Amino acid sequence: MSNERPWLAEYPQGVPAEIDVNEFPSVVSVLEKAIDTYRDRPAFANLGKVLTYGEIDRLSKQFAAYLLGELGLKKGDRVAIMMPNCLQYPIAIFGTLRAGLTVVNVNPMYTARELKHQLVDSGSTALVVLDNFGHTVQEVIADTPVKQVIATGLGDMLGFPKGAIVNFVLRHVKKMVPDYEIPGAVRFRDTLVIGQLKSLPAVQIAADDIAFLQYTGGTTGVSKGAMLTHRNLVANMQQAAAWVGTNVKLGEEVIITALPLYHIFALTANCLVFMKFGGLNYMITNPRDMPGFVKELKKVPFTAITGVNTLFNGLLNTPGFDQVDFSRLHLTLGGGMAVQRAVADRWKQATGVTLVEAYGLTETSPAACINPMDLKAYNGAIGLPIPSTQACVKDEDGRMLATGEVGELCIKGPQVMKGYWQRPEETAKVLDGDGWLHTGDMAKMDDKGYFYIVDRKKDMILVSGFNVYPNEVEDVIAMMPGVLEVAAVGVPDEKSGEAVKVVIVKKDPALTAEQVKAHARENLTGYKHPKYVEFRTELPKTNVGKILRRELRDAPTKA
Structure with missing residues (x-):
């Protein structure tokens, strides 16, 4: 079944069967090409402030120089980032990667227990945290390998006076920043000033170097770090870009980034893919505030949006959503959980754009299957395996099953993780000798190569x-x-x-x-x-x- 690849006949026009995984040796080289091509174009926007590709270049270099020159971090060291969507996020991510270090994305809503596990397990030596979550860090920091905490306020990159006002309101009016004290913590803005005075050495980054340790729950209840290499992420970005890029206008796309960048879906689909397109990531810090989210959507002529079913459902049920301008919207991608037919139908009705369902896992960086972008209506499938990706359904004994039979969905391709960080036994459970990743999802394939999730093998x-x-x-x-x-x-x-x-x-x-x-x-x-x-x-x-x-x-x- 894997050799036949019946899905290729269903590929939309202009989508290749294979991608060039060697076009970029690292995520950093993708960033640098985008900077060269789109230097003066907007790259990231949040809370009314916009940073251009040129500014991201300068600021991320300063942060990288701080990490290497001031903190003395060495290639491969781990830097944890614990923030919601804000302008500091892309600066910290790209700065860390440019320094040849590994990013450990941390959900800022973690409890002290969950945070401690991740910091200890990953061996992170530096941590960037938003002030709102400093109190959680304070509880566990002494029991972790973290030597330097870098703290920042939500308004810190917004300029004066706006930034100061935002920070004041959050702390004193909305009381959203509990007091905390971390000895020796430095301010994010100060790291940029210090970094400016340091020179950034040339760092050699290999395709097999770990770019992200992306934590995902384990059936054992212990969260494990999926080792995602530069090659994994470049491959998935190339795959997704080939899939969605047939009607993209380079340098003109505006994508709504409401899912957090610490989640692999937004990290790859929004941050990396749209950076390659020279697009603008319009970041929403708190998508749970639906009325506020709809107000933001009314301000910006966006062309694309990604989300999970609950996000689309929430928007559809928020007053004022019907007054949003959808005239430039051409791409809506749903993933992370099953898209419900009722939500997809209502989305199409409200926006005129099909909500296209995709399927992926942290372990596949994340995209594995996506429905065709020219899909006329919701079809209940998770889509077709994307370029350079093989998929099959196997039984308990590892035998490939025929069309229509239900078994475990398995994925093979350049986007499949290197393994779980320091957990060879756990890695062996999901990656077999032939390179197939066993997803734990029960699925079937139809005769055209569309895959359907039937049930989950794991009790997740x-x-x-x-x-x-x-x-x-x-x-x-x-x-x-x-x-x-x-x-x-x-x-x-x-x-x-x-x-x-x-x-x-x-x-x-x-x-x-x-x-x-x-x-x-x-x-x-x-x-x-x-x-x-x-x-x-x-x-x-x-x-x-x-x-x-x-x-x-x-x-x-x-x-």
């Missing part, structure tokens, strides 16, 4: 496009003295696709659902919180004592 719960692993939730709830046994499952949820439900056998008869939820709030990021808590006298199990999560999933949910 997908909340608004974010992976929640039941084991992690269970481990946290099981820490409570009043809990005897716990199982976490995903249940359908109108708003977020799925919600977390925990089923508990009590040790302490007085234990309440509210206590469980409060404990979860202290130890888990928001999207991992159980929405439903149910108490039972026993949990359904197999004869070897494995909890039957499927039975719990299929049982009716009581709020």
Whole structure:
């Protein structure tokens, strides 16, 4: 089946079967070509301030010079970045990469427990953090390898007086910046000033060097770092650019970047692909504020937007969205979680543009399958394998299955990760001897080469496009003295696709659902919180004592 590649006959006109993975040796070389070509064009915009490609060039070089010249970091060292979408993000990412270092993206909403694991596991020696989340860093910093914290306020790159006003309002009016103290922390703006005085040495970056350690949950509940090399990301950028680029106007695209850049989807699809096109990434810092988000959309004549189902659904249900100007919009890409037909239909009706579903994983940098861009309407498929990508469906014994048969979806291509950071056993579980990545998703292929996800092999719960692993939730709830046994499952949820439900056998008869939820709030990021808590006298199990999560999933949910 892998050799036939029936999907090639379905490729839209102008999309090649293969991409040139060697055109750029690194992500940095893509950035440098974009800078040379589009120096005076806008590259990133946020909160009313725009940075051109030339400014990104200058600022990221200053940051790189600081990391190497002042901090003395050596090639391959890890730099953690813990911020929402703001102008500091691209400067920090590109500065880190230009210095030959590895970026560790950190979800700023992490609890202290989750943050500590990631900093220790990755061995990060420097951390860039937004002031709003400094208090979390303060709790764990002494127990991590981090030697230098670089802190910044949301308004720091916005210029005077606007930046000062934004920082004042966040801290004193909205009370969104809890007090914290980290000895020796430096300000982001100061690193740029220091970097200006240092010379940036020429850094040799090889295609196989790790560009990002992108953390993804594990079925064991421990989050693992997918090693994404420069080659992986360049390949995926070339693949996605070839796929979506047939009707792109170079130097004129404006893409709405509402998904966080710490998520692999926005990082590759928005930041890297549209940089190659000389486009403008219009960054939304807080997409959860839907009225504010719609107000932003009204200001900018955007041409493209990416998102997850919940984001599109939220926009469609926000007053004023029907007054947005969609006349230049030609690309809407949905991924991260299943796109619902009802949402896709409404999006097409409201905007006149098809919501095209894509499929990917952190481990594939992320794109593996995308529906054709000229798709007339939602089709329920995750699409066709993109250029230079092979896909197949295998049974439990690793045999390839025929068209229409359901098995595990496997992917092979230059975008597949090098492996999990310092976890050879975990790597061996998902990457087989022939180079196939086993996705853990159950799928089937039709005779034209379209793939359809049928079910998930893993018990992963997908909340608004974010992976929640039941084991992690269970481990946290099981820490409570009043809990005897716990199982976490995903249940359908109108708003977020799925919600977390925990089923508990009590040790302490007085234990309440509210206590469980409060404990979860202290130890888990928001999207991992159980929405439903149910108490039972026993949990359904197999004869070897494995909890039957499927039975719990299929049982009716009581709020």
